[in-house]
Amino acid sequence: MPLFHARVLVSLRPSVLDPAGEATRAAAGRLGIEGVRRLRIGKAVDLEIEAPDAGSARQRLELLSDRLLANPVIEDWTLDLQQAAGSQEG
């Protein structure tokens, strides 16, 4: 079974306040780093998944992201999917 690497990035929706991001942005200024206008904190979830093909892997990961990794009430997500090197389809 082919193996796929995936990274799901979960971020707070733009309308949702991110107090931790705002506190971190303020700390950047105290470190002396000027000009940080916006800082939002999300999560990166790295996965390896076996699936018959990329379409099937994507379908499962989309379901996983929608149902578990992100809460669509407050979060958006994006998926990056790549077949593992040396892993054969079929």
Next chain:
Amino acid sequence: MTVGIVVFPGSNCDRDVAWALEGVLGLPTRFLWHEEDDLEGLGAVVLPGGFSYGDYLRCGAIARFAPILEAVRRFAEGGGPVLGICNGFQVLTEMGLLPGALTRNSDLHFLCEPAALQVSPGPCRWLRDYGADEAIVLPIAHGEGRYQADRATLHHLEDQGCVVLRYRDNPNGSVGDVAGLCNPEGNVLGLMPHPERACDPLLGGVDGRRLLATALG
């Protein structure tokens, strides 16, 4: 009436709820381990506060998949009274039994203090003995209690009378000052404050006793 109290790995208010219900109200209780799925003989279910499954991923996100919660969902959909306190409220939103989500407090602090609340009982069975705009005080203890829902959802909830508890002095940045919500049928209540910690005068207040007694007494 026997009241079921769900116990997840990481629940830490389950015994407080049992103490309040048994010791103060004289009601029998039964602990329900998260792997159980039998609610036979129970008149109500409480999802207590704590940090279910360590609150990994998001508060209440993993708990949602516990076998006991499928039984609780059927119980709630059949009209059974369900109360979610603090982490229990977070679980109810993750399950979709109540809309919205609970997010990090706007000032990032864990808040542990008395909270003045305004009661608007609406259709809520848990608050049916209260008059409109009654004022009560219950303790809060949470880091992630900022209620979040989009404008349309909040308006819909308000139109249906489902925003049943509001902070009088919003401590955490919740939209609409939401401290507690019920479903339109009125049998499911989720709230961030802890009524079970306000049942004995020695603990500084008894406003929680009446809330628990209203639906369960």
